[in-house]
Amino acid sequence: MFFFILVVGFVIAATYYRHQLEAAYEEAGRRAAPIRSAILPFPQTYKEILLKYFPYYNRLNSSQQHAFEQKLLTFILSKKFIPRQFDAVTDEMKVMIGACAVQLTFGLPRVYLQHFSKILIYPTDYYSSLTKRFHKGEVNPAFGAIVLSWKSFVDGYIYPTDSVNLGLHEMAHALRLENIIHNDEYDFFDDALVEKFDAYAYQLCHLPQYADESFLRAYACANEHEFFAVAVENFFERPAEFKHALPELYETLTKLLRQDPLILNP
Numbered sequence: 001m002f003f004f005i006l007v008v009g010f011v012i013a014a015t016y017y018r019h020q021l022e023a024a025y026e027e028a029g030r031r032a033a034p035i036r037s038a039i040l041p042f043p044q045t046y047k048e049i050l051l052k053y054f055p056y057y058n059r060l061n062s063s064q065q066h067a068f069e070q071k072l073l074t075f076i077l078s079k080k081f082i083p084r085q086f087d088a089v090t091d092e093m094k095v096m097i098g099a100c101a102v103q104l105t106f107g108l109p110r111v112y113l114q115h116f117s118k119i120l121i122y123p124t125d126y127y128s129s130l131t132k133r134f135h136k137g138e139v140n141p142a143f144g145a146i147v148l149s150w151k152s153f154v155d156g157y158i159y160p161t162d163s164v165n166l167g168l169h170e171m172a173h174a175l176r177l178e179n180i181i182h183n184d185e186y187d188f189f190d191d192a193l194v195e196k197f198d199a200y201a202y203q204l205c206h207l208p209q210y211a212d213e214s215f216l217r218a219y220a221c222a223n224e225h226e227f228f229a230v231a232v233e234n235f236f237e238r239p240a241e242f243k244h245a246l247p248e249l250y251e252t253l254t255k256l257l258r259q260d261p262l263i264l265n266p
């Protein structure tokens with residue numbers, strides 16, 4: 001009996017330490033992501049996914065594509081992708097979600113949304129017991145997590161000009177939060193520009209006729225975070241219309257994100 005308890009105890013302890021060790025390796029791997037991505041070749045399978053499904057990447061010249069690949073690999077290696085209600089995260093999921101983050105932050109070289117180290121993926125829209133509602137995605141700063149419904153994420157890229165893109169919307173929330181979280185990436189936005197952007201948002205949302213004539217969907221006026229996220233979706237999905245309808249807001253966004261989707265490849 002004593003021997004049996006000893007063996008069971010040993011197995012439990014060994015399993016516990018193996019998990020600890022694996023977690024430590026994973027964490028070390030994520031921390032070394034910038035070095036690993038500089039050494040490792042960009043996988044051909046990743047490139048094929050980008051060529052097939054990611055128009056933004058296809059519009060870049062070859063040196064920009066190289067920079068995009070480098071940033072994407074660092075992003076993928078530095079995040080923990082967690083499947084929820086299904087078995088395993090595929091390369092396609094990692095590449096597409098990572099590419100979405102790189103698209104948004106391509107003009108901000110040192111920004112990788114560092115605080116958000118976990119990407120939780122549900123196969124479809126998921127039920128939240130907290131809000132008692134179905135969700136497509138959310139950003140949870142307390143858990144350092146970005147949560148996405150894969151189906152809704154993919155819809156964002158299947159319909160590239162309808163101004164609805166869940167991935168860009170949630171990444172935009174994460175980006176705005178990252179700017180005010182104290183870490184290596186802290187304070188990359190020019191404060192005056194953020195203030196200018198929010199002042200435009202306030203003005204637009206308080207125009208009496210705005211509800212009828214708005215270029216951005218009404219949800220943008222929920223608060224300044226939603227306004228920023230919805231503006232980002234429009235910035236990438238219908239930049240010409242955005243620039244025409246709200247030129248000053250568009251220009252402020254080009255300065256904040258340090259890129260212009262209308263002239264990606266100058």
Ligand SMILES: [Zn+2]
Pocket residue numbers: 169173225226229
């Ligand atoms: Zn939102």
